[in-house]
Amino acid sequence: MEHWLDKATQGVDPDSPDAFLHIFLNLMVMLPWAALFWWSVFFVVVGALLGWWRGRVVEGIVWAVVLGPIGWIVVLGRPRPKPRPEPPPLPRRR
Incomplete structure (x- = not known):
């Protein structure tokens, strides 16, 4: 010290x-600024991959930027988004 x-x-x-x-x-x-930079890039890339896998890419990137690897846990802990219901097909025209 x-x-x-x-x-x-x-x-x-x-x-x-x-x-x-x-x-x-x-x-x-x-x-060690270079090491800190590359670790941050690694955290964001993994966060983006986890977000893509869970259907929340932007959220994965944001949580990884804000919290680093703890953001990965946040993304994995959130439920997958529900798919949007599609409207029924239109009837055929005669």
Whole structure:
């Protein structure tokens, strides 16, 4: 933990008014952004596939974007939509 704190506070004057901003930006630089991006893409693709399987593609994508893999459980837990009733065929013209 000491190593992380040293990296976060490197080059920051703790008495300056914008010290929090500099520490926050130093912490953001340490995050693996590429891995986070690709995991998010994976979650959305799986959410879209599960939504397609359950008849709710857009809902699967939205839940996967908002909740990640927990959104998959939400999509799987919802019942399938009922098919719309089709009207009876029109009578033939004579």
